[in-house]
Amino acid sequence: xxxxxxxxxxxxxxxxxxxxxxxxxxxxxxxxxxxxxxxxxxxxxxxxxxxxxxxxxxxxxxxxxxxxxxxxxxxxxxxxxxxxxxxxxxxxxxxxxxxxxxxxxxxxxxxxxxxxxxxxxxxxxxxxxxxxxxxxxxxxxxxxxxxxxxxxxxxxxxxxxxxxxxxxxxxxxxxxxxxxxxxxxxxxxxxx
Amino acid sequence: xxxxxxxxxxxxxxxxxxxxxxxxxxxxxxxxxxxxxxxxxxxxxxxxxxxxxxxxxxxxxxxxxxxxxxxxxxxxxxxxxxxxxxxxxxxxxxxxxxxxxxxxxxxxxxxxxxxxxxxxxxxxxxxxxxxxxxxxxxxxxxxxxxxxxxxxxxxxxxxxxxxxxxxxxxxxxxxxxxxxxxxxxxxxxxxx
Ligand SMILES: [Zn+2]
Ligand SMILES: [Zn+2]
Numbered sequence: 001x002x003x004x005x006x007x008x009x010x011x012x013x014x015x016x017x018x019x020x021x022x023x024x025x026x027x028x029x030x031x032x033x034x035x036x037x038x039x040x041x042x043x044x045x046x047x048x049x050x051x052x053x054x055x056x057x058x059x060x061x062x063x064x065x066x067x068x069x070x071x072x073x074x075x076x077x078x079x080x081x082x083x084x085x086x087x088x089x090x091x092x093x094x095x096x097x098x099x100x101x102x103x104x105x106x107x108x109x110x111x112x113x114x115x116x117x118x119x120x121x122x123x124x125x126x127x128x129x130x131x132x133x134x135x136x137x138x139x140x141x142x143x144x145x146x147x148x149x150x151x152x153x154x155x156x157x158x159x160x161x162x163x164x165x166x167x168x169x170x171x172x173x174x175x176x177x178x179x180x181x182x183x184x185x186x187x188x189x190x191x192x
Numbered sequence: 193x194x195x196x197x198x199x200x201x202x203x204x205x206x207x208x209x210x211x212x213x214x215x216x217x218x219x220x221x222x223x224x225x226x227x228x229x230x231x232x233x234x235x236x237x238x239x240x241x242x243x244x245x246x247x248x249x250x251x252x253x254x255x256x257x258x259x260x261x262x263x264x265x266x267x268x269x270x271x272x273x274x275x276x277x278x279x280x281x282x283x284x285x286x287x288x289x290x291x292x293x294x295x296x297x298x299x300x301x302x303x304x305x306x307x308x309x310x311x312x313x314x315x316x317x318x319x320x321x322x323x324x325x326x327x328x329x330x331x332x333x334x335x336x337x338x339x340x341x342x343x344x345x346x347x348x349x350x351x352x353x354x355x356x357x358x359x360x361x362x363x364x365x366x367x368x369x370x371x372x373x374x375x376x377x378x379x380x381x382x383x384x
Contacts, residue, residue: 080219
């Protein structure tokens, strides 16, 4: 689950690198002074899953790449073109953990406007407990709730999604969790 | 609610226009042969709202721009950088209908992989019935369910979101609707 930005391209001395307001628009856009190309930058969608085996154990992946290399995360990544959100979440589970999953519900939608990112985290059923590290993972594993390495999770949204999942065990047809309020965060802290 | 692509930039004879696989990647990306810039293209998020006044009437906007100029739509548009999904939906309601809204629930998430678009449609309360056309609308209005111009709606997702809204009247804490199944579409057809 990357809280970073996607692969950037070119150096600051080539490509779109000047902020100007294009004709007919109301805000600055990144423009290339060499060829005139306007790089519209839009919020990015991260898709991921809390993938659960029959016995309740949850799939986590230890990151083999920065940022937060060595920390544990949910299988998640940037949605690609011409796929659905659920297809993207299933693709990431396969790429990062060789896991086959079946999506069950939209668990959470997290807005991270600071980095213009929207994370859509699904609840999913693992179709087999046989998982193994893909190229972006050092190792992968299935964790009982009591075994989750809370102090070694890569990003706040991983912690949030795991707790929201736990709060919804056995439930169906629920509204997805949004960013936790300060009250919710304080309640989770007291539970540790 | 644009089912088209966002403002494109440059002509096909300048800017990123050649598909190549960049070093270290696994798929083709649009690259500028003049300056080397790689235009990563990501799915775009459309945010919008079914905004409802106290008496149940729903806000619709008649489009002043292509595509589907002259047809009725929900206030919706492309999410911008550094805003949350709910802020984006409220911004669009203001821009297109001078409407102030308070978001209540995530009503629907529609995947349109063909055009790499994810639409997030919220249910919202209109804070005042005083609305007026913004620059992208010919006119705006509040419609009772029986008055909705079903034959003059701009996009399928507008029809879908209105029907899903109707199916959830009085409900809270529900899972957002996803793209309708063929069965659901057939049921809606029979209701017309
Ligand atoms: Zn250029
Ligand atoms: Zn160029």
